[in-house]
Amino acid sequence: MGEPVAIDLARFIRPGDRVVIGQGTAEALTLTEALVAQRAAIGPVELFLGALFSSTFRPETSDGLTFTGYGAIGGTARLAKAGLFDPLPAAYSRLEAFFDDGTLSADVVLLQIAPGMDGGPPSLGNCHDYTAAAARRARVVIAEVNDAAPWTHGGEIGPDIRIDHMIRTSRPPAPAPASRPGAVEEAIARHIAALVPDGATLQMGIGSIPEAVLPALAGHRDLGVHSGLMGDAAVDLIEKGAITNALKDEDRGVSVAGCLFGSDRLIRFAHRNRAVRIAPPSVTHGAAVLAGLPRFTAINSAVEVDLFGAVNAEMAGGTYLGAVGGQPDFVRGALNAQGGRSIIALPATAKDGAVSRIVPALSGPVTTPRSDADVVVTEFGVADLRGCSLSERARRMAAIAAPAFREALEHAARQAG
Structure with a gap:
């Protein structure tokens, strides 16, 4: 052959x-x-x-x-x-x-x-x-x-x-880029960890924030994985006993992902391992499947989020730098799951603090509409937007922006009525 x-x-x-x-x-x-x-x-x-x-x-x-x-x-x-x-x-x-x-x-x-x-x-x-x-x-x-x-x-x-x-x-697959979380990502991770209950089924992507979040969950128990992506950090939690997949009705004891994006360590861990299964998008991103997962917690990133909870995860400065990807699928899945939460996580600023990523209005496309907003997290805190009016959303979002931008954001919200 x-x-x-x-x-x-x-x-x-x-x-x-x-x-x-x-x-x-x-x-x-x-x-x-x-x-x-x-x-x-x-x-x-x-x-x-x-x-x-x-x-x-x-x-x-x-x-x-x-x-x-x-x-x-x-x-x-x-x-x-x-x-x-x-x-x-x-x-x-x-x-x-x-x-x-x-x-x-x-x-x-x-x-x-x-x-x-x-x-x-x-x-x-x-x-x-x-x-x-x-x-x-x-x-x-x-x-x-x-x-x-x-x-x-x-x-x-x-x-x-x-x-x-x-x-x-016989050549090593292209490895996923290594991410090294800094103090900002670690602060975001601590906020997220406080929102994740024991027994939650997790979805998250790759990058510095997921690499920081998973270690922050080391003290949790009976977590599950059902995600588009799985990286090296998940292996740590499996080996530490935090991820067991024991409470999932389907795929009990098995971490499910569409793609394994990591290093040789992840490849060796997944090889012929019955505790890891790759599945097509109809399973990893399927609306009915996600809604049936216990305490499904979706953790996704953004380029920017406006004062009312709308998310742009695709463009910055007029350049396409992200994707629609699975964010709309996972956000809706989490909102429809029993005890589910949708978390959008991002640093409060870009360009060494010169630009706020909490904005009065998005500069790019709406990846996730404000009608699907749940929780937004920056290093400065958590904005729980469930059940909030527009004015209350603006107040909560301004509170998790970098302090240097809060007054201008509050003024923009007042101008918007």
Whole structure:
């Protein structure tokens, strides 16, 4: 099973094709590097990207390539800043269905997979996301069978995915960028930890705030994980006994995530581990699934939040730097879950304190509307917006802004009536 690593992609990819690339730690690095190297011979193609942790796609080597995807995350932000990325402003939960029903076309899919064990099927490895749905409909699926990728439960590849060509590699997957929380993130984490009850089922992304929040939950008990992403910090809590998944009605004892975004430590932990399962967006982001999780607590970030609780998680300074992503899915899921909470967490300022991230009006799109506001947290405190009028929301939001901006925010609220 397999071919030499050298591959002539022009045999499979036609000019004008849309090529869907595995994201983050699931990028098929040998194949994507070959695509960039052979782009002149292949002809112009459009690439659908998710999170990008490698340096494969760069503005200086993008001639003949156009880029779209659900968000500017990681290295994809480089392309957005260069004006080369055309974002798709859709909730993450919709991408799987879009590829499945043909709303989004997928001509070629480049997959990284883990080889099967003991005669069993190969696994999708680090991610079970919209890429699998794209592969079911694509004209051509090329797989990089990577011995260094984790074989994960839930990612077993069945006959519904036809693999047309394979290459074999053994190279470390692209690791998620390391985040080093500072004093601000640790202060935010302490506020969040006080809001999370024992037995809660957690969703959170990657980055400095999640990396700070999870250690702050070390004293909690019987936490669960049901998230789009799972990182290294979750492994610490599992090993310390804080995460047990013991109180979930479904997937009891199992941490469920769509993608494993971390280092080699996470990969080794997840490999053949029945306590970890990767699942498609219809499960990780499904409205009915989320609403059924006990004390589902969604922790998400923002570029800015206005005085009334509306969230922009996508743009700053006119540049696309984030994504709609799963935020609307998880916020609604938490609001509909018994005992659920939706927490939006962000530092109070940007640009070394020169710019407030609590604002009178958003400078970018509304990712989550004020009608879905629950709790907003900065290093200065917690604004619980449930059941609050507009004037009370403005007062509470100004109170968690950086002190230097509070008077101006209060004045703006009065001006707005």
